Amino acid sequence: MLFTTKCKIIMDVKKNSYTFKSLLSGIWQNFIHELKTTFTDRGVVILLIVGPFIYPLLYGVMYLNETLVDVPVGIVDNSQSMLSHQIARNLDATEALKVYSNYSSMSEARQAFNNREIHGIVFIPRDLNRKISMNEQAVVSVYSDISSFMYYRSIYQSTTYSLLSLSKNIQIQRLNSKGITGESALMVADPLRYQNISLYNAGVGFASFLLPAIMILILFQTMFFGITMLAGTSREENRFHVLVSPDINREGILRVITGKAFLYFLIYFMWIFYALGIIPLIFNLPHIGNMIDIVIFMTPFLLASIFFAMSVSVFIPNRETSMVLFMFFSIILIFLSGITWPQSNINGFWKIFAWLFPSTQGVQGYIKINTMGANLHQVRFEYVSLWVQTALYFITTFWTYRWQIKKSFATNPELSETADLQTTE
């Protein structure tokens, strides 16, 4: 009980000394203090400086090839006719596939498939030609590797496309034989056409789809690990094993928090331009968004992420704890962000859970602006959410810091005496 009253006294004293000038100088001192701590700690420099620089390059290089090219497939051609050879040639001519080899039987092809020499098998039955000439329906079977869905996508799309166009030619021949010729045969063969237009990520590239989300997560996670490592270190190093060393908190909680947050914000504001501005240009990722909108949107994202990390850091006892325990969460955050498994299909508990992480809104908003050319108005939900989170996590940061400072007073009564003296000076 004693310590709470003591704290109150300190706070009251502080209230009186809360002139704007002293506030600014307090923030400035904490900023400088945090700056020194950050840049003299190699581990933190790796996380806050080296990580955000290297990681985007690394991922950019890994996914340099956007789409699959020349996926090897095998052909089992039991028909050995002009038509079946045509099918093989058409498949080989597609960009995504190449005919690796012809096999005399399914089991032989399966052997090559098991050796991972080919990722798909196209089986052309013996009766292909007979059925086509008898005006019946022929069946071509396609077997696809699905160990990666990318194989399946390429094989499915290319075989469908190439066999459909072959089908069209046969249709026209058959119509001709029924006496329907010329323009009217075309009309019957294709009475209703369709066109599939990819509005965003027009090339359906894997990197263009995934990397924008990865960029946001790199910013979020490196910042999280950096801030929590700083917190763990200060807890290890100060005499009382609390989050905020009493030596630096003389200036008041608000000044400590603001001073620290200001530093993190400045560092990551720089990374915004790099990871979201320069990297997309280097690797030719989508960048149809307005950079000013991106910066405006990213401001609450950074603030929310900073205060989120500062709040969580109260549970981090050591330098390395958060890295060991939360690295796996990077993967979870990708799924929660709704970039792969669509957000519309994340329901119930996980939907609320996902909302809690600024990365979810950050990914969605950034992709909408950057990849889909949305304006700020169109990402209002994400933008407002991020400001709400900024406020929410600022309050939790304030609480946790105050709790920690009180704790340091509680465990060390003599400390409050000195603190008291210093604040009343």
Place this chain on the structure above:
Amino acid sequence: MLNNNSFYIKQVFNRELKRIISRPIYLVGSFGVMIFCFVFFMTFFKDGQPEKMPVAVVDMDNSSFSRQFISNLQTCQHVDVVQHLQSFSEARDQMQRGNNYAFVFIKRNLYNNTVTNSRPEITFYVNNAYMVAGSLAAKDISYLCLMTSGGVQRQVLRAKGLNESQIMGIVQPVMIDTHLIGNPWANYGMYLLNVLLPAMLQLMVLMLTTFSIGVELKERTSKAWLETAGNSIFAGLMGKLLPYTLIFTLLGVVGNLLLYRFMNFTLLSGIGWMFLATFLLVVAAQGLGILFVGVLPVLRDAVTVAGVFGTLSITAAGATFPVEQLPYFLRALTSAFPLRHYFLIYVNQALNGTAISFSVTKYIILFAFTLLPLFVYKRLKNAAIYMNNPAK
């Protein structure tokens, strides 16, 4: 000698058990994280495929024909027509807001142009910024367009006096019959969980291996650790890591049971082969972890490398993006990741059900990772004795 060793291993083993319960990080980092992952992934992907995703229609024709098309669209597996909009720009605006993943634009006079044989066109726009959602929606919509076109064709041919069997041959002369080997349902959960759960397992093994050794160096207790081990780094490492081998193998086996027994995902080999692969993945990751902390005997460096390596493993495994399609200089590097070999075993054994001879080399390579500590044997011992590396 061997007796001596087993005595010391036991002694270190007991010491490690006490350490494990002394602070939460060990149990949270093993049981906590893995159980969270089990629950998360099983519930997150429980539908198998994302179904009924929001799409929009702009129906300028508003004929019975176009309305029929839209109500047919509503019956497709992956799409849910949630918006009926008035213009292209409105539909695009909604797409940019993320309220639809695709929209169908039906021009005025679609029906009239169809009956007058002017070959009208249905256009649909897909948002591939969300590739999974975009592809699945596009697949459903293009299928429906083909079906609708076929329906019109039938009507026209009937009107021209052809009989049904003649019509059948004309509507679709070549049919494609697609088989997905091992995962005929194209179950997204089955596809991802089989690589993500082992990836998480490998990551946490790497983390706790580097942490449990590195923390001794950092807190300057490594000398005491070696003394407990009778100054044998071999006994020290064996005793120290054995608890984690047991814990993570147990968790890995639980994961296998969840995948192949509870979720009933494809398993064309005996489950024992997957147990073996899981066990070898655990010890391989432990071998790598020792290598990391041996090369970098500073706790935070070692866990950083372990973390980066663990997350990159998912890319290196080749499940999301095929390894052969990576840039040339990265392809060879993927062999340095135990998860890559585990993944190939999974594909061969569980998914494709090939003979074990296809996987033997992969099992051997996984086992070979346990020999990596030999490279840092001396260095790690010196670091443990002299404790002269920075703690921070």
